[in-house]
Amino acid sequence: MAGSRSGLPIPARGRNEKAADHTHRPLFLTPAALAAARTRRAAATGDDRLDFRRDVLPLLLQEVHHVYWTARVRARSGVAAAQRFADRHAAALHAGRDPRPVLAEAGLAGVAPLDLTALARPFDGERFAGPEAFRERLLQVVEADLAEAALGNAGGPLKAALDVLRDVRGVLRHAVDHGGLLPRSHAEDFHGRFLPVNSLLSAGPPASRVRQLAALVRQGTVEIAGPATEFAADVRGGRFTVSSASVPGSARKVDVLVDARIPSPALHRDTAPLTRQLLAEGLVREYTADGPDGLRYPTGGLDVTPDSFHVVDAVGDPLPGVLALGIPTEHTRWFTQVGSGRPGVETLFHRDADTVARGLLETAYPAPAPAGTAAAAAA
Incomplete structure (x- = not known):
């Protein structure tokens, strides 16, 4: 029995298409952009600390979507068309213009932007008829993720975009380290909302390991309880219980509980x-x-x-x-x-x-x- 907040095994890393020394060069989430945001904060409030949701996250999402849109154009129309799109899209964002006309001209008007929270919490709001129904839905999500991973971490739009989350860690630290964020924003927006999503999406096992886990789930050797898994002690029986409120009939009694989380330093x-x-x-x-x-x-x-x-x-x-x-x-x-x-x-x-x-x-x-x-x- 396994379980977690998301109910989702860690998604697979994209098939590697990059050299070991590949480095993404941020265009929007840059030290200069963060410094400008601090200047604006100081002028408006007398405090140059940043609000993660208002000052930092929009720049990060611009970075992620620029790579995502560009990879989609490259996959459909080739390298030259992708470079033309990337130049025009970046120019529009740097000038503060609405990028939607550029997206429309590239044939992307009907393509929804990425929702990082939905990718990390695909079962939020769902209620399943039982463990079998959840297992089928889980395997659908895992197989779709494996298909995206097979496209690569440069040619595949989704995995290329998610790689950005890893590549900009150094710049994010300019915003975060040594009290760079307002304390409430650091606790609620960065640590409470962003980091759990970022941790799930920005790194992962090779696709081969995810395929092995999926095979064990199909075989019934591994059972995943469901989203928002609850772990409790059955004191009278001397065992533990594992269950998900979203999956009726998921409750199981187990003899050994292994805490596989990384403890937060304190x-x-x-x-x-x-x-x-x-x-x-x-x-x-x-x-x-x-x-x-x-x-x-x-x-x-x-x-x-x-x-x-x-x-x-x-x-x-x-x-x-x-x-x-x-x-x-x-x-x-x-x-x-x-x-x-x-x-x-x-x-x-x-x-x-x-x-x-x-x-x-x-x-x-x-x-x-x-x-x-x-x-x-x-x-």
């Missing part, structure tokens, strides 16, 4: 002895954002300086010689996993690691006392 919930001692001695602290409403919003992330990644102690001072990067700093920064690396590409994580290494190598430590002296004996 400094004060960390049980590691080192972390607890650092907190107790005031050598580290949680990153907390100040809201425009006068409230403080704890994030759960380890507070580090934006430029050098020195940890910040309880009174707000950088701690010399102590630096941090990666998962403990999640929520202070975004997408801190080493898995963001790629062969042949100097990713942001690699640059961060270089910064930490330089910080450690450049730290001035006192020279060791000569052997045989009182200081050496004390040391």
Whole structure:
């Protein structure tokens, strides 16, 4: 038995058509565009922090749809026509003009834009007659996704567009890291709404693994409970229950529950002895954002300086010689996993690691006392 919020196995990555060092060059969600949005925010409100839904997401969707529309034109009319369309579409968006006439001329007037939420939550609002009906609907969605994956991550419009979500992570961090968003927008719009959708759509297993899972579902070896899966304890029976309210008859009792989620880092919930001692001695602290409403919003992330990644102690001072990067700093920064690396590409994580290494190598430590002296004996 398996289940999740979406009820959908992670969609397949598109068949790879790109070199390992391929890098998408954003046209709309750029550092310059984010800086301009901050300037507008500061002029209007006196606070340059961004609202993710109003200031950032529209630029991201422009980026995704530009790749999507261009790939559709390329698939139908060839490379030259796609380049002409891309130039005209980008020019219209940069000039603030309605792009619909450009879409209509390219034969795209009747093609619906992508709905990322619907792609990540395809069963929302549906109620099924029973497990068999849900299984058939699930397999239809999986097979449609596999067909899109077979078209490739450059030639296939859907998978090419979804690859953009991975490619713009570095730019998104310009908007998000170190309190770049308004705290409420960070919690509700970015972390609450966007990230669950982004996590499902921006990465995935090879299509071969999804086909294997689909075969196990058809065979009945794997059963997926349904959307908004609920897990509970059957205390009297000493077992667990798995069910989906959208699928009558889906409830099953199981002996073992495996939590396959990635836990969200939270400094004060960390049980590691080192972390607890650092907190107790005031050598580290949680990153907390100040809201425009006068409230403080704890994030759960380890507070580090934006430029050098020195940890910040309880009174707000950088701690010399102590630096941090990666998962403990999640929520202070975004997408801190080493898995963001790629062969042949100097990713942001690699640059961060270089910064930490330089910080450690450049730290001035006192020279060791000569052997045989009182200081050496004390040391």
